[in-house]
Amino acid sequence: MGMTRLQRVQQWLVFARQWHIVDAQGQDIDRLGEKVARFLKGAHKPIYHPETDCGDHVVVYNCRQVAMKGFEWKHREYFFNREYPRSKNLLSAWEIHEFDPCRLMFLSVYQSLGRNLVRRRHIERLHLFADDEIPPRILQNVSNQMEQVQSVPRRSDQISAEERSRFPAIFDWKEDHLVDWEAPRVPPAEPTEKKK
Amino acid sequence: MSLLLRVLRVLPPASAAQSAALSTSTPLSLRKIQETVEGKTTTVEVVDVQSDRKQKLIPVRDEHCSCPLCRLAVKVSYEDVLILEQFMRKDGTVLPKQLTGLCFGQQLRLERCVMQAHWCGLFPDRTLPGFDRTGYKKYARYWSDDMDMYRLKHNVVKASWFYVKRYDVGKGRPYPKIPANSAET
């Protein structure tokens, strides 16, 4: 049984240093971090061993639009401590994200790589971009687009009128329905102070 | 005062009562307030209009609850923008259940889903003008359930100072920016 052409290319790719790219828009930061860490370690390859240097490069763009569940941006806090005087810091997630949109993605990947000595070598192959502007010298290496970890819901202005007209109606109005009842309600005016 | 108001009483269509007895679907006679100006006379009358939902309405099945969302075979979530917007006004608020015919539980569920969709920014054209999007609210979020907003948890993550900063992230950040190099490529 010889190798087919496809299998031969796959064999080359396993031993080569591949470059993957993934769009972080609307993706959960923890689950995306775990997936990226898996590719950085090379754990997706059949030849993986913790001491084998078979990790790939991963380019993550749109890090600014990365998502958290619910109110996690406010309720998750990161505690930094170098165990030096005045080096402790407790910052909420959105404050870090506001200062540096790539920092939390880095933290998530770094923690998913596990506590070991080689993770600092692995994380050097991570390329984070806040927006979708990627330098061409990075982009020319990319050979694979990774699948996202979750689907991104579409906004109502992204749906075309043609698709909207094809969508079935869930209910119909009751008998003697007045169309004007659907109009936006005017909120009651603010109480004004009486002039003396 | 030259303005003369005359309200005409509109008789219900003759076939409405008949078809209500015969068919299972709702007979429709939607009405609309219409103002017409003829010279100095303004006529305000209630006219019949045709519902635009009549042609594509999902047929009713006999279930224990026949409200529009219970008879639907899907569990509505915040991502179903096309379903949610049928229950909403133009300004993004939810219609009352007296108009939509939902049962109590489904109405609450729908309101939670609409609120989640607003928080995710899925209705940019139907949001109230004063909707707060400052601070942590400007970043993307998702929900896995319609009760997620009540499951609040404050968690502290132990983080590391170690950071590899390779590329510039924006204005005013003290990191070197990669030159746009076409020569290297």
Ligand SMILES: [Zn+2]
């Ligand atoms: Zn119901």
